[in-house]
Amino acid sequence: MTNITRVNFIAFVLLLGGCATVPPPVAAPVPCTPAPPAPTAPTAVTPPPVPAVTPNLQPADWNALPGWNDDQVLAAWDSWLQSCAALKAKPEWQAVCAAAQDSKPATNEAVRDFFQNWFNVYQSLQADGSTGGLMTGYYEPLLHGSRTPSAAYPIPLYKAPADLLTIDLSGVYPELRNLRLRGRLEGNKVVPYLSRADIDGAKTPLAGDELVWVDNAVEAFFLQVQGSGRVQLPDGSMMRVGYADQNGYPYRSIGRVLADRGELRLDQTSMQSIKAWGGKHPDKLPELLEQNPSFVFFKELPNSNGGPLGALGVPITAGRSIAVDTRAIPLGAPVWLATTEPSSNVPMNRLVLAQDTGGAIRGNVRADYFWGFGDAAGKQAGMMKQSGQMWVLLPKTMAVPGTVASR
Numbered sequence: 001m002t003n004i005t006r007v008n009f010i011a012f013v014l015l016l017g018g019c020a021t022v023p024p025p026v027a028a029p030v031p032c033t034p035a036p037p038a039p040t041a042p043t044a045v046t047p048p049p050v051p052a053v054t055p056n057l058q059p060a061d062w063n064a065l066p067g068w069n070d071d072q073v074l075a076a077w078d079s080w081l082q083s084c085a086a087l088k089a090k091p092e093w094q095a096v097c098a099a100a101q102d103s104k105p106a107t108n109e110a111v112r113d114f115f116q117n118w119f120n121v122y123q124s125l126q127a128d129g130s131t132g133g134l135m136t137g138y139y140e141p142l143l144h145g146s147r148t149p150s151a152a153y154p155i156p157l158y159k160a161p162a163d164l165l166t167i168d169l170s171g172v173y174p175e176l177r178n179l180r181l182r183g184r185l186e187g188n189k190v191v192p193y194l195s196r197a198d199i200d201g202a203k204t205p206l207a208g209d210e211l212v213w214v215d216n217a218v219e220a221f222f223l224q225v226q227g228s229g230r231v232q233l234p235d236g237s238m239m240r241v242g243y244a245d246q247n248g249y250p251y252r253s254i255g256r257v258l259a260d261r262g263e264l265r266l267d268q269t270s271m272q273s274i275k276a277w278g279g280k281h282p283d284k285l286p287e288l289l290e291q292n293p294s295f296v297f298f299k300e301l302p303n304s305n306g307g308p309l310g311a312l313g314v315p316i317t318a319g320r321s322i323a324v325d326t327r328a329i330p331l332g333a334p335v336w337l338a339t340t341e342p343s344s345n346v347p348m349n350r351l352v353l354a355q356d357t358g359g360a361i362r363g364n365v366r367a368d369y370f371w372g373f374g375d376a377a378g379k380q381a382g383m384m385k386q387s388g389q390m391w392v393l394l395p396k397t398m399a400v401p402g403t404v405a406s407r
Contacts, residue, residue, distance in 0.1 A: 056129075056328070056364050057122035057392060057400055065121065065391055066338045067349030073111040076334075076351040079317040083332040083353050086312045092398040093332075115334065115351075119393040122400065124328060124364045133365025135339040137384030138226050138323065138358070139377035140308050145214035145231040145239070153213040155220045157231075160245040160297040161209045164193055182248025193247045195293040200286065211298055212239060218278045221254075221289050222271055224296035226381075227358065228308035230373070241298040242308055249293035251359040257291045271382030294359060307370070310356030318372030323356035328364040329392055330354065337367060339388030342380050354392075365390050 062068060084097035096118045105111045125131060146153040167181040167190065183190040199206055212231055214220050223229045228242040255269030264273055278285045301308070306315035310323070312331050322335060329335065331354055338349045352369070361368050367390060371377035394400055 056125040056127060058125055060121050060123045060391055062116055062121055064123070065336045065349075066389075067347065068112070068336065071350045072108055073115075073351045074105065074108045076317075076320045076353065077105060077111055079320040079353045079355070080334060082314040082317070083312065083334070083355060086314050087332045092395060095397065096395045115393060118395060119334070120396050120400075121336070122392050122394065124390045124392055126364055131365065131389050132387050133363055133367075133390065135337070135367050135369060135384065135386045135388040136360075137342065137369045137371050137381035139371045139381040140373040141219065141223055141226055141229040141378055142374055143214045143216070143219050143223060143229055143231045145212045146234055147212055147239075149210070149213045153215050155214045155217050156206075156210040157212050157214060157220060157223070157241060157298050158199070158206050158209045159211045159299065161206055164245060164247070164297075165190065166245075182246065192249075194295075195247065195249055195290075196295045197290040197293065199247070199295050200290065211241065211300060217285065217289065218275050221292075222275075223298075224294075225271075227296065227356075228301075238303055240301040240303050240308070242301045244297045244299040246297065246359065247293075247295040249295070251294045252292045253360075254288055254292050257288065270385075271378065307372070312355040314355060316355050316370050317353070318370060318377065319350070320352050321355045321370040322352045323358040323361045323368035323370070324354040325362050325364070325366055326354075326357055328366075329390070330394070331357070334393040335367070336391040336393065337369070337388060338390070339367075339369075339386045342383035342386065348386075 081100060084093070084100050087093040088097040088101075099118060100114070103110075103114055105114060123131060126133065144153075145157075149156070163184045165181075165183050165185065167183060169176045169179070169181070181190075182193045184193050185191075194205060214223075214231060223241075228240075231239040231241060233239055253269075255264070255274055256266065258264045258274065258277060259266040259269055263277060278288070304315070307317055307321070308315065310316040310321060311326075322337065324331070324335070333354050335352050335354050336349070337352050338347075340346055341348050352367075356368070356370065358368050365388075367388070369381075369384060371381045371384075
């Protein structure tokens, strides 16, 4: 393949990559369209930049962590052991996880001593060297539904459809290593997968792939944003559902859409305010939801008393787990989070574990804080839109990529 052809091919892939996810980046709301024809003359072609985040870690001192000596870090120990359950087979984590399994700390001081003995601490910086970023919240919602459709339960949650393709070209094009393309076959062509408007349209293209039906379209939409939840069935039993896959389109905030249209003030947009708007404008709701083309598919999970499974493959813990951008922060790593309580200036500094990911969680200093299950957790999660800082704890024996000299 010539350089010109190769560049044009990458440009095409990146156009389809507007429908790409690992998970999907927040991006400008552009529709997925076929690639333009390759130029016939050997002119220089510059492809769009590959979405990427370069880890930017600055060595720090434990004394730099706001509130390090005040947090009830013992409450994070079980969540740390959950991380080790997934990390212990990795060479760089073996020794520290073995030591954790052998440790039985009974006090906050003992937990702090463990981390200070085994870990170095690094502040995560933005590409421009700044330290601040956005901290949001998520939760595990409760929906009401049925395994069979009815007038009371008309809204389907879907399984991952059989015709959904995932394409990984990183083995051939390393510059595409952060992209996983989603598409489907149309004849002998791979085309973008169906958008939310297509899936929710009148033609019901995914008929037969329904997992469960629920009673409320807005609740179903926000379940997709959260990524997991519980559905209470008519007999009172609970069905647990979790993320299975995604259609490949970039996430677009419908709160911002409402703000851009003058329906809500941007600083007042929250899950609660959007639900309230939908209740007042049911005729406008379907069109609003279609403004986010991203669509999440679910799978049924075993019922348990623990939290939902995060991207690390272990149960996440209310108040001690966060979702991160794994291009910047290793999945499973302990993180010191310095932010504020939702809609307030009250400090919230605590030890958390990077155990999940999310489509809108992109950047070196970006976290989604897991509040737990139910309406009270949902209220906190819906209000959380705080600034904050992050420090990553990594084993002393680990070679840390992307470190920068202390300033």
